[in-house]
Amino acid sequence: MDKLMDNPWFIKILALLMAVLLYxxxxxxxxxxxxxxxxxxxxxxxxxxxxxxxxxxxxxLVVSGIPDTVxxxxxxxxxxxxxxxxxxNFEIFVDLTNAKIGNQKVxxxxxxxxxxxxxxxxxxxxxVAIQEKVTTExxxxxxxxxxxxxxxxxxxxxxxKPKKVKITGAKDVIDRITYVKATLxxxxxxxxxxxxxxxxxxxxxxxxxxxxxxxxxTVxxxxPIKSNDKTVPINIIEKGTPPDGVTIESIDLNVKEAVVSxxxxxxxxxxxxxxxxxxSKINENTTIxxxxxxxxxxxxxxxxxxxxxVVVKKEQETTVxxxxxxxxxxxxxxxxxxxxxxxxxxxxxxFGTGPVPTGLGPNNFNIFVDLTGFTEGNHNVPIQVxxxxxxxxxxDKTSAIITITRENx
Numbered sequence: 001m002d003k004l005m006d007n008p009w010f011i012k013i014l015a016l017l018m019a020v021l022l023y024x025x026x027x028x029x030x031x032x033x034x035x036x037x038x039x040x041x042x043x044x045x046x047x048x049x050x051x052x053x054x055x056x057x058x059x060x061l062v063v064s065g066i067p068d069t070v071x072x073x074x075x076x077x078x079x080x081x082x083x084x085x086x087x088x089n090f091e092i093f094v095d096l097t098n099a100k101i102g103n104q105k106v107x108x109x110x111x112x113x114x115x116x117x118x119x120x121x122x123x124x125x126x127x128v129a130i131q132e133k134v135t136t137e138x139x140x141x142x143x144x145x146x147x148x149x150x151x152x153x154x155x156x157x158x159x160x161k162p163k164k165v166k167i168t169g170a171k172d173v174i175d176r177i178t179y180v181k182a183t184l185x186x187x188x189x190x191x192x193x194x195x196x197x198x199x200x201x202x203x204x205x206x207x208x209x210x211x212x213x214x215x216x217x218t219v220x221x222x223x224p225i226k227s228n229d230k231t232v233p234i235n236i237i238e239k240g241t242p243p244d245g246v247t248i249e250s251i252d253l254n255v256k257e258a259v260v261s262x263x264x265x266x267x268x269x270x271x272x273x274x275x276x277x278x279x280s281k282i283n284e285n286t287t288i289x290x291x292x293x294x295x296x297x298x299x300x301x302x303x304x305x306x307x308x309x310v311v312v313k314k315e316q317e318t319t320v321x322x323x324x325x326x327x328x329x330x331x332x333x334x335x336x337x338x339x340x341x342x343x344x345x346x347x348x349x350x351f352g353t354g355p356v357p358t359g360l361g362p363n364n365f366n367i368f369v370d371l372t373g374f375t376e377g378n379h380n381v382p383i384q385v386x387x388x389x390x391x392x393x394x395x396d397k398t399s400a401i402i403t404i405t406r407e408n409x
Contacts, residue, residue, distance in 0.1 A: 240280030329372030
């Protein structure tokens with residue numbers, strides 16, 4: 001066998017035999033086909049939102065009136081319809097390559113669709129407006145909602161970068177441009193200078209948005225924000241009356257001025273803030289912390305509280321007893337007797353805000369009744385007191401009952 005396999009003639013004969021066997025194994029139809037033609041059914045499909053292309057001089061013309069999409073009904077053999085529906089490998093277009101400026105009627109055309117299919121577009125034609133394309137430069141005006149500014153702050157003049165944009169569109173549309181605005185929007189309140197990108201909007205006099213191309217479409221808007229501040233004095237308002245025996249000598253604040261914030265019109269009418277000190281509860285030197293009181297419309301005050309130092313003088317007191325009552329001004333023809341007080345003595349409560357001198361006695365005071373002009377009879381006469389300076393006094397009797405008679409009676 002090895003020798004036979006090495007013989008090239010043996011290999012050739014074996015290959016020929018195998019080829020004959022294979023040929024004999026293949027069925028022979030005698031040259032007749034088994035395929036039978038069965039005509040397919042026609043069908044119709046309506047395809048929505050098929051894009052429309054327009055062919056025209058886009059550098060120099062603007063065309064309006066062409067819809068972005070149309071609805072196309074295709075009819076033909078089912079396989080072709082299904083293929084067109086799945087692939088959408090056809091194009092709907094209007095040919096305006098030779099169009100002139102003005103209004104004109106054009107028809108929709110179809111390309112790339114199988115010859116075995118029929119396409120129907122309703123309507124199959126439309127009126128379009130062809131106009132000269134114009135590019136003009138406009139200044140952008142920035143605007144923002146004032147409600148975005150936090151209370152106590154105000155906005156300066158906004159800045160736009162770049163200040164001007166190029167707007168391209170149909171000439172009659174460009175002529176209708178009234179406003180070119182960049183509106184800064186947001187939800188957060190601003191209390192510092194803010195810079196954001198804003199979309200450029202092109203509007204007519206009725207604030208209708210115009211169909212134009214803006215270059216660049218967005219600009220950078222910067223709004224300077226500053227705090228509305230004003231420095232005003234802090235006024236001290238005393239409330240109530242000091243307790244008996246207490247005199248308010250001074251009230252001082254550790255801070256004399258405050259910085260207030262608010263709207264400009266409120267700050268204009270604000271010339272001070274105040275601290276209210278209830279002196280009715282103060283009977284000794286003290287330092288207390290009190291709030292700074294602001295008027296309506298002020299949104300912030302710094303500082304919110306201040307330290308108030310109150311210095312008082314308290315009255316010191318002592319009692320001087322058994323001071324005799326002297327009689328003054330009695331005419332020589334009369335004599336007088338003090339009936340009340342019966343002992344003809346008065347006690348004095350001596351007091352003052354400074355130290356009351358010690359050692360004060362009856363000799364330091366002169367208590368008397370002035371009988372000048374009085375005649376016979378019983379009289380109720382005021383008791384009067386002369387004493388040293390720097391002190392005050394209060395007698396335990398304010399009047400005396402005097403009986404006046406003639407000496408020779």
